[in-house]
Amino acid sequence: MSGPEALAAHRDRAQQDYAELVERGLSLDLTRGKPAADQLDLSAPLLALPGETYRSAESVDTRNYGGLHGLRELREIFSGPLQVPVEQLVAAGNSSLELMHDSLVHAMLSVLPGAASRWVEQERIAFLCPVPGYDRHFGVCERLGIEMIPVPMTDQGPDMDTVERLVAEDASVKGIWCVPKYSNPDGVSYSDEVVDRLAAMPTAAPDFRIFWDNAYAVHHLTDERVAIADVLAACAGHGHPDRAFVFGSTSKITFAGSGVGFFGASPDNVAWLLGNLAKRTIGPDKVNQLRHALFLKDEAGVHAHMDLHRAKLRPKFDAVLRILEAEVGGTGLATWTDPKGGYFITLKVLDGCAREVVRRAADAGIVLTPAGATHPHGQDPDDAVIRxxxxxxxxxxxxxxxxxxxxxxxxxxxEKLLADTAS
Incomplete structure (x- = not known):
């Protein structure tokens, strides 16, 4: 049976399974990529640090004001993973999202290196948004009135033919959001060619910026530690040293709510950011930075710690993939990603079905990220992607x-296939 009768039989079985699911009265939440409690426990020794050792390697009293650049020993630990020279890396507060938000606000209100005026004085500001992408990036743009232009993702990164055309023809396109390694939510890592084209492309806007959110720089799910090209070096090599803003954090390395965020860029961009930060803070939480440096010790310590995270995360990803294959594999109803790192699996259902799947799941006590969250303004034109x-x-x-x-x-x-057959 491959026609309407077979589809009706499959639907009837699915209806029965769904009714049994609802009767179970579940209350489960899959909405955000938060570390589990046992992952947070891996960093419990942080709570006993720094003890009486409150001075940094350079004898800075971390209890006091100052030090906008952040502690050097922590910047040295993350210089390699984030591919940013130590002097060009800023260690700040607990959130890289905060740094991204503030960088956009500062660009609105103060003149970027290479810019002719503040963005707020210009009639239109737009950002390219590879989709599917990270909803919080889109939320920052929405809050600040920045127009978002969706760009398709490929298995190598954003569709560069589209990106190059848009940035070359329109000076109001000021930037692009990028999660270059194990991207949220597809798990794509940018190819060397994509990084090189981003760095080299002519842009109509002289103050165009790549917002390089390297959130999953060390978040591997396999034995392979995927490497990506150095965007800062590539931009400098092509004569665009100010083009990239690099962001990262320890939020999914140590304590999600008590980590350290990082900003990396050219010397001129770093001076621009620190000059603006000086108007809003006298310095970051250096005690927290010191305890991170003492706990992680060096770059090798970061990788060893992330191996412990991987041991807890990989079985969960394997379970999701196993169940998806067992229950919907071969049906043609869905496809999904098998990422090498990061925190998400993208489930792609039949066009026009994602919102209804999320609604039915919620009615059964299973809360998912809203369908459409992976696209600007929550609007997935295909209504197909679920994170x-x-x-x-x-x-x-x-x-x-x-x-x-x-x-x-x-x-x-x-139900959709039956409806399509009937019409």
């Missing part, structure tokens, strides 16, 4: 949740 965040639930909760999601995928998918 799965496996990290936070317990293994048992995760297996229940994904099994429930697959029941919703089957029910909504077969």
């Amino acid at each position: 799965i965040a496996p990290s936070f639930p317990t293994p048992e909760e995760l297996e229940q949740a994904i099994a429930g999601v697959t029941a919703c995928v089957r029910l909504v998918g077969y």
Whole structure:
């Protein structure tokens, strides 16, 4: 049976499975890529640091004001993973998102290196947004009135033919959001060619910026430590040293809410940022930076610590992939990613079905990231992408949740196929 009768039989089975799911009265949350409690426990020794050792390697009293650039010993640890020279790396507060937000605000209100005027004085400001992408990037743009232009993602990074055309023809296109390694949510790592083209491309805006959110620089899920090209070096090599802003943090390395955010860029960009930061703070939490430096010790310590995270995360990702394959593999109802790193799996259902799958899951007690969150203004034109965040639930909760999601995928998918057949 391959016609309407077969589809109706599959739908009826899915309806039965869904009814049983609803009766279970679940209450499960897969909305955000938060570290689980046992991952946070890996960094528990931080709570006992720095002890009585409150001076940095350069004898800075970390309890006092000052030090906008951040502690050098911590910047040395993350210089390699973030591919930023130590002198060009700023260690700040607990959030890289805060640094991204502030960088945009500062660009609005003060003249960037290479710019003719403040962005707020210009009639239109637009950013390129590779999709599917990170909803919080889009939220910052939406808050500041920055127009968002979706650009398709490929398995190598953003569609560079589209990017190059848009930045060359329109001076109001001021930047592009990039999650270059294990991208949110597809897990794509940018190819060397894509990085080189981003660095080399002519732009109509002299103050064009790449917002390089390297959030998953050391967040590997396999034995392979995927490497990406050095965007700062590439930009400098092509005569655009001010083009890239690099961001990173320890938020999914140590304590998600008590980490350290980083900003890396050209010397002129760093001076610009620090000059603006001096108007809003007298210095970051250097005690927290010191305890991170003492805990992680060096770059090798970061990688060893992330191996402990991988040991906890990989089985959860494997469970999601196993259940997806068992329940919807071969049905044609969905495809999904198998990432080498990061925090997400992208589930792509039949066009026009994502919102309904998310709604049915919520009615059964399984809360997913809203359909459309992976696109500007929450509008996925295909209504097909659902972001799965496996990290936070317990293994048992995760297996229940994904099994429930697959029941919703089957029910909504077969209903759509039957409706299409009838029409």
